Amino acid sequence: MRTLLPVLVACIVAVTAAQADSLNIRTIGSYDTPDIAYGLTVVGNYAYVADYGSGLRVIDVSNPHSPFETGYYDTSDYARGVAVSGNYAYVAYGYSGLRVVDISNPYSPVEVGACGMPDYAWGVVVSGNHAFVAAEDAGLQVVDVSNPHLPVIVGGCGTTSSAVGLAVADSHAYVAALGAGLRVIDVSNLSDPVEVGSYVPSDIAYSVAVSGSYAYVGNYDGLRIVDVSNPSSPVEVDSFSTAMAVMGVAITGNRAWLGNENGGIRVLDVANPAAPVELGYYGDAGGYGMVVSGSYAYAASWSSGLRIYEYYGAGVEEGSTLHASRSTLYAGPTVVRGVLELAPASSHKPQAASCLLDAAGRRVAELHPGPNDVSRLEAGVYFVRGPGAGVRGRGDVRKVVITR
Numbered sequence: 001m002r003t004l005l006p007v008l009v010a011c012i013v014a015v016t017a018a019q020a021d022s023l024n025i026r027t028i029g030s031y032d033t034p035d036i037a038y039g040l041t042v043v044g045n046y047a048y049v050a051d052y053g054s055g056l057r058v059i060d061v062s063n064p065h066s067p068f069e070t071g072y073y074d075t076s077d078y079a080r081g082v083a084v085s086g087n088y089a090y091v092a093y094g095y096s097g098l099r100v101v102d103i104s105n106p107y108s109p110v111e112v113g114a115c116g117m118p119d120y121a122w123g124v125v126v127s128g129n130h131a132f133v134a135a136e137d138a139g140l141q142v143v144d145v146s147n148p149h150l151p152v153i154v155g156g157c158g159t160t161s162s163a164v165g166l167a168v169a170d171s172h173a174y175v176a177a178l179g180a181g182l183r184v185i186d187v188s189n190l191s192d193p194v195e196v197g198s199y200v201p202s203d204i205a206y207s208v209a210v211s212g213s214y215a216y217v218g219n220y221d222g223l224r225i226v227d228v229s230n231p232s233s234p235v236e237v238d239s240f241s242t243a244m245a246v247m248g249v250a251i252t253g254n255r256a257w258l259g260n261e262n263g264g265i266r267v268l269d270v271a272n273p274a275a276p277v278e279l280g281y282y283g284d285a286g287g288y289g290m291v292v293s294g295s296y297a298y299a300a301s302w303s304s305g306l307r308i309y310e311y312y313g314a315g316v317e318e319g320s321t322l323h324a325s326r327s328t329l330y331a332g333p334t335v336v337r338g339v340l341e342l343a344p345a346s347s348h349k350p351q352a353a354s355c356l357l358d359a360a361g362r363r364v365a366e367l368h369p370g371p372n373d374v375s376r377l378e379a380g381v382y383f384v385r386g387p388g389a390g391v392r393g394r395g396d397v398r399k400v401v402i403t404r
Contacts, residue, residue, distance in 0.1 A: 023381075279401060
């Protein structure tokens with residue numbers, strides 16, 4: 001089964017790159033790998049990319065604005081996923097199974113061990129001395145890697161349909177199994193993992209990340225948020241539609257980063273998992289694997305290799321505009337706990353009216369200098385139109401994001 005990933009036809013209208021940045025995410029660096037980047041992980045100053053027919057690529061991201069490749073390891077098969085533990089990268093290598101690569105010298109990675117799989121290896125997670133492999137129709141496979149030179153399968157559990165993505169947390173493996181949805185497997189006994197629960201949505205599950213009591217499942221048409229506090233009875237609490245497949249999910253704090261196959265990158269506020277709110281997106285090439293490390297998000301892009309993004313929005317101004325009439329910068333609006341703060345009036349500057357517009361340009365509130373209560377408004381993107389905006393180019397129009 002080699003045609004698991006959907007081929008989606010999407011029409012993305014981008015007016016300018018600057019407008020893509022205006023939705024709170026900017027791209028700050030990239031490295032074009034030789035083939036299709038499917039999976040990645042980031043450890044320290046290096047990104048490790050599973051680059052399909054070009055194998056494992058090691059990329060120095062110590063300067064995220066200018067990443068460069070230091071070395072690579074390749075075989076005749078296809079790299080789909082990668083995890084790193086210590087000095088070793090564990091690569092899900094299709095029909096070649098699990099490959100163990102010594103990366104202690106990032107300029108010269110070398111294979112030191114391998115373990116065949118009963119079916120095609122799609123994804124891998126390493127926890128302690130064990131690697132967990134999503135092995136398509138063979139489901140979840142557990143591999144003892146205490147000796148990286150001699151990895152060996154010690155257990156496995158079927159998943160009804162093809163296992164292609166996974167996450168591991170608190171003695172459970174969460175497997176994205178295409179039409180079989182999310183499968184929850186108890187791995188407390190590594191030699192005899194047992195499925196204890198499942199959640200089957202109406203579409204296809206490709207990816208999964210777990211944070212706290214929730215599993216975030218990337219599906220054919222968006223994200224499903226599933227309460228797994230009771231692993232034997234997962235329950236969907238909400239969903240977010242992206243109209244295309246979410247191939248990669250990464251959770252950091254209260255934010256979920258989504259990699260859409262053909263629709264760029266999105267970031268959601270999931271502080272309340274039952275009511276996710278979109279904070280921004282960047283509409284360039286799609287993303288498969290997603291990782292957040294430090295201040296940056298990293299995506300394995302099907303068309304442009306490694307992409308590095310920065311989120312800078314949520315209730316802050318996009319930029320500062322120098323007024324023609326003075327040499328000081330206008331203090332942009334911010335939103336904190338339901339209060340939109342505008343620059344206060346000064347003794348030499350009279351109070352001037354501003355207004356708040358919704359994304360369609362409709363006036364929704366009158367604003368005054370100082371604090372303004374906007375707690376009654378729905379979460380979303382708004383625009384503050386300052387005094388004189390639109391009159392011979394003078395004044396300011398600034399975007400703010402109201403969150404809950």
